[in-house]
Amino acid sequence: MDNLIPITLLTGFLGSGKTTLLNRLLADPRGLRAAVLINEFGEVGLDHLLAKNIEGTKVVINNGCICCTVHEDLRDTLKSLLNARDKGEIPAFDRILIETSGASDPLPIMMTLRSDPMFRHHFRMENIITTIDALNGLQQLSERATALRQAAMADCLVITKTDLQENKSLIDALTRKLAGIAPETVIHIIGSEETPWDRLMKAKKTVSLSDNAPNGQKTGFRALSLHREGTGLQSFALIFDEQPDWSRFAVWLSLLMHRYGDKILRIKGLLKVEGSDQPMLLNAVQHFIHPPEHLENWPDNDHRSRLVFITDGIEARLIHRALCKVLGIENVQDQENADF
Amino acid sequence: MCAGCGILQNNQDWTEGFGLHNHSDRPIHERLAERRRRLALVNDLLKNSGLALREQGYQLVLSSATGSSAVVSNLVHVWIEADRLGRRPVDPLDF
Numbered sequence: 205m206d207n208l209i210p211i212t213l214l215t216g217f218l219g220s221g222k223t224t225l226l227n228r229l230l231a232d233p234r235g236l237r238a239a240v241l242i243n244e245f246g247e248v249g250l251d252h253l254l255a256k257n258i259e260g261t262k263v264v265i266n267n268g269c270i271c272c273t274v275h276e277d278l279r280d281t282l283k284s285l286l287n288a289r290d291k292g293e294i295p296a297f298d299r300i301l302i303e304t305s306g307a308s309d310p311l312p313i314m315m316t317l318r319s320d321p322m323f324r325h326h327f328r329m330e331n332i333i334t335t336i337d338a339l340n341g342l343q344q345l346s347e348r349a350t351a352l353r354q355a356a357m358a359d360c361l362v363i364t365k366t367d368l369q370e371n372k373s374l375i376d377a378l379t380r381k382l383a384g385i386a387p388e389t390v391i392h393i394i395g396s397e398e399t400p401w402d403r404l405m406k407a408k409k410t411v412s413l414s415d416n417a418p419n420g421q422k423t424g425f426r427a428l429s430l431h432r433e434g435t436g437l438q439s440f441a442l443i444f445d446e447q448p449d450w451s452r453f454a455v456w457l458s459l460l461m462h463r464y465g466d467k468i469l470r471i472k473g474l475l476k477v478e479g480s481d482q483p484m485l486l487n488a489v490q491h492f493i494h495p496p497e498h499l500e501n502w503p504d505n506d507h508r509s510r511l512v513f514i515t516d517g518i519e520a521r522l523i524h525r526a527l528c529k530v531l532g533i534e535n536v537q538d539q540e541n542a543d544f
Numbered sequence: 545m546c547a548g549c550g551i552l553q554n555n556q557d558w559t560e561g562f563g564l565h566n567h568s569d570r571p572i573h574e575r576l577a578e579r580r581r582r583l584a585l586v587n588d589l590l591k592n593s594g595l596a597l598r599e600q601g602y603q604l605v606l607s608s609a610t611g612s613s614a615v616v617s618n619l620v621h622v623w624i625e626a627d628r629l630g631r632r633p634v635d636p637l638d639f
């Protein structure tokens with residue numbers, strides 16, 4: 205997998221600071237070897253003008269929102285990039301950064317990458333970075349479904365404009381809200397002098413539930429947020445000691461994503477499957493399932509399997525019940541959420 | 545990528561392998577046994593829809609009780625055709 209070019213999606217609501225963050229990432233020496241695709245939204249390529257530090261490999265997509273209408277353009281653009289690189293017309297690049305339109309969902313871009321067999325041999329989805337504005341983020345998360353879904357799908361969340369927010373308690377409230385929406389996702393606040401590349405550009409190879417895992421239990425279910433934050437999203441974690449049958453689980457998961465992929469915003473998991481003590485890393489964003497990875501070692505001393513689901517518009521308890529059946533584990537409800 | 549992971553990556557060879565690592569050096573009878581087991585797992589989920597997935601030579605065929613059928617190429621294709629041919633949608637939350 206190492207010879208595949210990693211792709212990072214930079215998303216976030218309109219005005220949330222995506223381009224500023226992109227420019228900071230590109231200021232890193234490693235950013236010089238990144239090809240950048242920027243979605244030009246509307247007639248004025250404002251983002252294009254702002255992202256001015258890129259030479260040669262920047263491609264602005266002209267036909268509006270890449271996520272809604274111009275998948276062909278994205279596909280053509282990626283092919284053009286590969287061709288131009290192979291012909292020596294542009295410098296070699298070892299990463300692609302795609303800044304999405306603020307009004308868009310990242311999934312269609314990911315599915316475009318999956319849709320072409322050629323891309324599977326050249327690219328791999330690395331991570332989704334979502335920016336949230338410290339000034340307007342709380343309001344946007346409450347009022348804008350797109351902002352909420354962008355946060356739920358993220359691999360890492362970056363709170364921007366913290367220096368402009370004088371009321372620090374609002375930053376704390378935003379952090380808590382984000383933790384409720386995406387309980388397993390790392391939330392970053394990046395100082396103005398800091399180079400954020402190392403913190404943001406590497407996919408996390410673990411599922412951290414140390415604060416949420418029921419202690420001393422072999423099997424546990426923890427409802428992490430069930431409408432608690434008033435978001436409409438639900439998230440839950442399942443922790444278990446049994447070693448499930450991978451084939452049985454994967455066949456069921458394939459059907460689950462086919463039927464309910466639009467309502468399952470995120471699945472992350474670390475599984476100890478039958479026949480192996482090594483963990484298997486599972487990562488899915490709606491219909492897009494990353495290739496499962498066999499990790500050599502467990503990231504911590506807790507070697508129990510763990511699964512985190514973030515759902516929107518589907519009852520978490522229904523998934524939990526089916527999961528227990530598929531995995532062959534005891535149906536343990538979280539005692540703190542007995543009404544769940 | 546191992547064939548077991550191919551279940552989720554929608555590979556055509558998703559029925560082979562053992563889910564953990566590349567077991568292509570396993571004896572053929574073991575690989576065939578695993579293939580049959582995976583088909584049984586799919587059929588377990590399909591049972592309420594009146595459909596069945598069977599091997600016909602090298603092809604996989606999804607067929608209904610009324611005689612409709614479709615050749616399927618991978619696992620997602622199975623679910624798509626099941627929506628078309630089944631008497632009711634296959635529900636992963638109710639099986």
